[in-house]
Amino acid sequence: MSLLSTLARLQAVRSGVAQPLATVRHRHLSERPFVLVPLAAAGETGAPLAVLLGQDRQHPRLLTVPQPLDRDLRFAFLARVGDELLPYLESFGGDVELLERSVKDPESGEKTVEVRELCADAPQLVVPNPGGVELLGLFGRSTRFRRTAEDPDPGPYPAPARVPLLGRWLTHVSDRANVPGSSMLLPLTTTLARHWATGQSSLEDAHLGALLAWISPPEGGRGEEAALRAENGRDERGQLLVPPAGPATDPDFDSLLLAPAITRYDAARAAQDERLTQARAEEIDALLGAVLLPVWHQVWQGLDLLRTLPPGAHVADRWESDRWSYTGHRDRVAAGEPPQPLHDDAVTAARRLAQREREQVRVDLEEALDDPLAMAEHRLAGQAFAGEVVEVQPAYDTSGRSPKPRPLVTVRTEDRPHLDPGGEAHRAGGPASQKAQLVELDAEAGLLTLRLLNGMGRKKEPEPGTVPEPGEQVCFTLFELAPRQSAPLPDPEDTPWTHGGPPK
Amino acid sequence: MNHSTHPRVDQPLTPLEARLTALRGGAAARSMDARALAALAANPGCDRRAVLDAAGVDKAALAARLGSPAAFGQSPFAITRGLVFERRLRAERCTELAALLRRELLPEEAAQLPVAVPDLLAAEGPAVRAARTRTALVEAVSDAAAGRAWTLLDRPLLRLEVAGSAVSLEPDAIVIGPDERWTVVEIKSFPILDGGADPAKVGAAARQAAVYVLALRATAMALDPAATTTAGNAAGAGATPHAATASSASGADEAGRSEQGPSAPASDVVSARPAGLPVSPYAEPAGLAAAVRTTGLLVCPRDFSNAAVAAPLDLRKQLAVTRRQLARMTRIETLLAVLPEGARLDEAPGAVDSLAHAYAPDCLAACELAFHCRSQARAAGAVEVLGRGVRGELGSLTTVEAALAATAAGGALARAARLREEALAR
Amino acid sequence: MTTPSPSSPATSTPTSTPTPTPGEQADAAVAAILAAALHGGERGTVVDSPPGAGKSTLVVRAARELVATGERLMIVAQTNSQVDDLVDRLAEADPALAVGRLHGSDALPSEIAMRHPGVVASTKVGDLRELPVVVSTAAKWQWVKETDPWRHAIVDEAYQMRSDALLAVARLFERALFVGDPGQLDPFSIVGTDDWAGQHHDPSQSAVVTLLAHNPGIVPHRLPVSWRLPASAAPLVSDAFYPFTPFRAGTEPGDRRLELGPPTTASGTTLEQAADEVLDVAAESGWGLLELPARLTVRTDPEAVAAVAAVVARLLARGGTAHSERGSAPVDADRIAVGTAHRDQAAAVRGALAALGVTGVTVDTANRLQGREYDVTVVLHPLSGRPDATAFHLETGRLCVLASRHRHACIVVTRAGIPELLDAHPSTEPVQLGVVSKFPDGWEANHAVLEHLRRFRVPVR
Numbered sequence A: 001m002s003l004l005s006t007l008a009r010l011q012a013v014r015s016g017v018a019q020p021l022a023t024v025r026h027r028h029l030s031e032r033p034f035v036l037v038p039l040a041a042a043g044e045t046g047a048p049l050a051v052l053l054g055q056d057r058q059h060p061r062l063l064t065v066p067q068p069l070d071r072d073l074r075f076a077f078l079a080r081v082g083d084e085l086l087p088y089l090e091s092f093g094g095d096v097e098l099l100e101r102s103v104k105d106p107e108s109g110e111k112t113v114e115v116r117e118l119c120a121d122a123p124q125l126v127v128p129n130p131g132g133v134e135l136l137g138l139f140g141r142s143t144r145f146r147r148t149a150e151d152p153d154p155g156p157y158p159a160p161a162r163v164p165l166l167g168r169w170l171t172h173v174s175d176r177a178n179v180p181g182s183s184m185l186l187p188l189t190t191t192l193a194r195h196w197a198t199g200q201s202s203l204e205d206a207h208l209g210a211l212l213a214w215i216s217p218p219e220g221g222r223g224e225e226a227a228l229r230a231e232n233g234r235d236e237r238g239q240l241l242v243p244p245a246g247p248a249t250d251p252d253f254d255s256l257l258l259a260p261a262i263t264r265y266d267a268a269r270a271a272q273d274e275r276l277t278q279a280r281a282e283e284i285d286a287l288l289g290a291v292l293l294p295v296w297h298q299v300w301q302g303l304d305l306l307r308t309l310p311p312g313a314h315v316a317d318r319w320e321s322d323r324w325s326y327t328g329h330r331d332r333v334a335a336g337e338p339p340q341p342l343h344d345d346a347v348t349a350a351r352r353l354a355q356r357e358r359e360q361v362r363v364d365l366e367e368a369l370d371d372p373l374a375m376a377e378h379r380l381a382g383q384a385f386a387g388e389v390v391e392v393q394p395a396y397d398t399s400g401r402s403p404k405p406r407p408l409v410t411v412r413t414e415d416r417p418h419l420d421p422g423g424e425a426h427r428a429g430g431p432a433s434q435k436a437q438l439v440e441l442d443a444e445a446g447l448l449t450l451r452l453l454n455g456m457g458r459k460k461e462p463e464p465g466t467v468p469e470p471g472e473q474v475c476f477t478l479f480e481l482a483p484r485q486s487a488p489l490p491d492p493e494d495t496p497w498t499h500g501g502p503p504k
Numbered sequence B: 001m002n003h004s005t006h007p008r009v010d011q012p013l014t015p016l017e018a019r020l021t022a023l024r025g026g027a028a029a030r031s032m033d034a035r036a037l038a039a040l041a042a043n044p045g046c047d048r049r050a051v052l053d054a055a056g057v058d059k060a061a062l063a064a065r066l067g068s069p070a071a072f073g074q075s076p077f078a079i080t081r082g083l084v085f086e087r088r089l090r091a092e093r094c095t096e097l098a099a100l101l102r103r104e105l106l107p108e109e110a111a112q113l114p115v116a117v118p119d120l121l122a123a124e125g126p127a128v129r130a131a132r133t134r135t136a137l138v139e140a141v142s143d144a145a146a147g148r149a150w151t152l153l154d155r156p157l158l159r160l161e162v163a164g165s166a167v168s169l170e171p172d173a174i175v176i177g178p179d180e181r182w183t184v185v186e187i188k189s190f191p192i193l194d195g196g197a198d199p200a201k202v203g204a205a206a207r208q209a210a211v212y213v214l215a216l217r218a219t220a221m222a223l224d225p226a227a228t229t230t231a232g233n234a235a236g237a238g239a240t241p242h243a244a245t246a247s248s249a250s251g252a253d254e255a256g257r258s259e260q261g262p263s264a265p266a267s268d269v270v271s272a273r274p275a276g277l278p279v280s281p282y283a284e285p286a287g288l289a290a291a292v293r294t295t296g297l298l299v300c301p302r303d304f305s306n307a308a309v310a311a312p313l314d315l316r317k318q319l320a321v322t323r324r325q326l327a328r329m330t331r332i333e334t335l336l337a338v339l340p341e342g343a344r345l346d347e348a349p350g351a352v353d354s355l356a357h358a359y360a361p362d363c364l365a366a367c368e369l370a371f372h373c374r375s376q377a378r379a380a381g382a383v384e385v386l387g388r389g390v391r392g393e394l395g396s397l398t399t400v401e402a403a404l405a406a407t408a409a410g411g412a413l414a415r416a417a418r419l420r421e422e423a424l425a426r
Numbered sequence C: 001m002t003t004p005s006p007s008s009p010a011t012s013t014p015t016s017t018p019t020p021t022p023g024e025q026a027d028a029a030v031a032a033i034l035a036a037a038l039h040g041g042e043r044g045t046v047v048d049s050p051p052g053a054g055k056s057t058l059v060v061r062a063a064r065e066l067v068a069t070g071e072r073l074m075i076v077a078q079t080n081s082q083v084d085d086l087v088d089r090l091a092e093a094d095p096a097l098a099v100g101r102l103h104g105s106d107a108l109p110s111e112i113a114m115r116h117p118g119v120v121a122s123t124k125v126g127d128l129r130e131l132p133v134v135v136s137t138a139a140k141w142q143w144v145k146e147t148d149p150w151r152h153a154i155v156d157e158a159y160q161m162r163s164d165a166l167l168a169v170a171r172l173f174e175r176a177l178f179v180g181d182p183g184q185l186d187p188f189s190i191v192g193t194d195d196w197a198g199q200h201h202d203p204s205q206s207a208v209v210t211l212l213a214h215n216p217g218i219v220p221h222r223l224p225v226s227w228r229l230p231a232s233a234a235p236l237v238s239d240a241f242y243p244f245t246p247f248r249a250g251t252e253p254g255d256r257r258l259e260l261g262p263p264t265t266a267s268g269t270t271l272e273q274a275a276d277e278v279l280d281v282a283a284e285s286g287w288g289l290l291e292l293p294a295r296l297t298v299r300t301d302p303e304a305v306a307a308v309a310a311v312v313a314r315l316l317a318r319g320g321t322a323h324s325e326r327g328s329a330p331v332d333a334d335r336i337a338v339g340t341a342h343r344d345q346a347a348a349v350r351g352a353l354a355a356l357g358v359t360g361v362t363v364d365t366a367n368r369l370q371g372r373e374y375d376v377t378v379v380l381h382p383l384s385g386r387p388d389a390t391a392f393h394l395e396t397g398r399l400c401v402l403a404s405r406h407r408h409a410c411i412v413v414t415r416a417g418i419p420e421l422l423d424a425h426p427s428t429e430p431v432q433l434g435v436v437s438k439f440p441d442g443w444e445a446n447h448a449v450l451e452h453l454r455r456f457r458v459p460v461r
């Protein structure tokens, strides 16, 4: 944690309510998100217990597995999840933009125009927390390789037809959630915690109820008490007042309510009493619905809170990356490519790591450019400075054939950048990738004189607007303002001997 | 998966033990098991926890009495699942477990060697069981040496002396291979999915297995016919020159008497009193104790199934950690001094507050008293409630008040406050 | 920056003396390495080199022998300064050798490298391809397009190179010699890499780890002698940081001597007096521990920073002479370095030194001091004044780098209370299945070093 966010937490402790960590919203929010609140069956890896899902805040759909040990019931559940979710996921595939780019033929060197499709929008799934992301990933892992009755060799336990397809989509969105800055699958707690600092630790922020208690405490109440009630307030039956946001259920709920209900259900099934079995299943539905519904409302409340912030200027650009990712997966599915493998080969792993690192740098940069509070982190760390221009002196580089503008700009700042004369700085909010060099430093007076090095056009005099004016507020960073390109990697079939050769 | 508790050996209480028993108010001690010993590493800076654990106080019950019940608990479904998995492995004299271990631990040329699964008298008391385990180990070694069989010890019982008290430890299994090396086997119910598992859970399993390695080394040392004064060095917990002198006498003594078997209950406790710090934390013992491998074997359900899969665990780091945590147990006496004489936590749970706590949010996942300590830390305005890392940012400012006051005093916090204000004003 | 071995390897003959001298030990190791690199059955040869064990000397020698076979050689280093340094050494060792220095358009080669007439610099590999040796950074090599592979490559600082970087350059060579120090800081990633933990080709791990996992036939060689570390330091660094792969010092106690001028004034501040005292201790023993009273502080603890600056200033004021197997030379500012854990600490020390009028002393973080060598180092202990230890501060490689840069003496400045801090540190590290544990663990290494330093303690009152 940085000193700045620590300070925000300290202020939250004092005021009893969470404090802003951002002045804009750094994640894309869809007009029509799809919310899922999944629950896992305790003790069984990746086994579903229930989910509340849908796009309609007022009318969520409840799906449950009355006996989580029953493989058929599990797959029937996942098939129903697919029935709800796949139409939503696929609904974005039809509306496309056509983008042209010129490509060079590697053989002939000729340039040709290539037209590519980019889906105009992409799905957005919202789950309460990272545990929900992980569980969706496990559902994907356990289903994408399943064979169905339609396979030439369906095997002993064929899964319902669309289950493997659901698995591939869930794998895709949960992988995508690991890409920094992506909004295709949003865990709500992490997203909220990016925008607000509570008066508790980040470990406690992982509890959705406690986190919301700090961000919007009840009228006249303090976050601390509201959070405590959310964490462990219990009713007279010993059940939590605010049920956990999953994917794990409260052990006391399991032992006191759920386990007996499942036992009754099993008994009814064993007696082959269909009507009773149905009734018992409905009891389980009622139990699970009751612990899921409060979380469902919390998730929408969290989305409302996020919507109170205006989107950051670069959010749409990052969402475009999500749209590309969606389009790519749509195409792979359409092309009949096999499901994502269990493990990345060496080249794919390196590519994905490079992508994540690039996106991490990008999101950090873009957030700093979009949000003065994010830039403040860098200023406090001595990696950026902001202030007012007090003087601009025209100057020229006459070493070449024609003189080039190299004006000297003096900035007054209270910041203390770790920059020595000769060091480079990059102008934020000026012409794209404008660089400057520190010429003179008066630390006492807070005056830095910088020579602008580029971004002023090709003429002797700078293009209008490329050089800041006296009185103008400027901001410079010590780091570059665009992520570096990643180096090319070999094709997987050319994996070198150092990395075990081509995958078998 | 060690749920068992054992009464301690009947012998006169030491003054320390008497004091700790009184603290519990006569309630039966929650026996120190490997899980509890492994948990010593979770917050070693906490005096409160050190004393409560040493006294065998039921922290969950104490937390409830203090009005801040713990948020721990295991779902009955998870417990059942774990039991089913273990039962299957152990069914019919461990047929499935033995097959798995044969594949994992035996070289190809020994693939046909029969396995011995001796009866370890699981229904008997700890003293009998510990003695039986020792004889079984001796038999296993001679079977291996003669090329007759390799041995799977199913739930053996080991004793380890920790800070003056005997602790019974029950590893899931121990294998004595045809190479005469001993391997600790740890069975867990979390899955190994595509070759990976939850790192926090694997870490906890490794620390627990390390406790068994230390106990097994101590046992081996006592069994070692060639145990000399240097063999004292072999007891895992005392692998230091100082410890060698401190424990060698008793070590040799135990070795001499251990043949008396169950009739000499006091002698089945192998002294492993730690002292000072190891010269090399990774030093391997000499003699028979060297037969204990520092690589354990983790057995878990595979992927989404109930089938078992095994993975090796390098325990060398955890051995070093556990050894030093055991060495610190000796400071309990000093810590106890702050409690009023005759303090009983069952009658006056508040007495626990005179023991210093070291609350950090990590406690929430590791200690039953967390809500109680958190409320104390909050009431005191301690900055730790915001996270361990926060202290590092704030240096000498240990309270929220002091830190907020410092925003008006210049320095980094004041600059941070100015930057925040400036950004939020826009 | 590394001392050549006293007995020149080229002229030494194998002896059957029961206890080989350090020089003989090192020569035998080098001979085996060169044989493996040239004719070994494996395409890769790995050399583990503890601090100052003649790694650079080995690289230069291997380069010359490989070139002598008439094949083209490419050399991969990790940073531009490492590349320049290597180019300089190669040209120094063989002025007739044509060395290509491939560089990026925004990273011009240094004068040190370019002062040699045999060195040719270019941003395009095409200009250099036919030269016997081409040297560049991994980052630059990655962009070299399809070309006939080089017969041989040398990868320097290979433990600091990431697996994915090796993946991007491995297509450029047929055989390679990997040289590096496994005890220094591991490469890292700014994002989570759990997705690949435990897999052979985890792209975020060290290139050597991946290479060895995929090529189990490669058995790493070891350079057994540190020529940099004095006899006072090698045993501690070996025990604390290389518990399973010990090494020794190339010199005997007494071979090196640090001679200091007398304290100029008896009437300094208490801090200056303590600084003088700790300098005397360090001159005598090779180690010094300047201990400030226990207190929790922020990272840039002003008192600790002042203490570091005072030690450096007193050392320069008193004037020192370093006597060693290389002869005698004054300990000037360029032979002194200050090491810290964080950049802001380094900045604070630079500020404090500037205020005392001291210039020319290197002040940097452990990351940037990797591979460097000085006569005297002053280290701000990574745990000094901290309320808690973190994985970053406990990282073995960090302390190892800081404690192994010196030829004569190392002075550690710290707040009291680190043993208590270590004691209270939770040891509940997560464990990834399939990931080879790295030894030692930071806790143990820190503890061992402090335990040793206690004997050279000078408190500041």
Ligand code: SF4
Pocket (backbone or CB within 6 Å): B043, B046, B047, B048, B049, B357, B358, B359, B360, B363, B367, B368, B369, B370, B371, B373
């Ligand atoms: S919760 Fe309290 S008693 Fe338990 S470890 Fe934390 S501070 Fe100590």
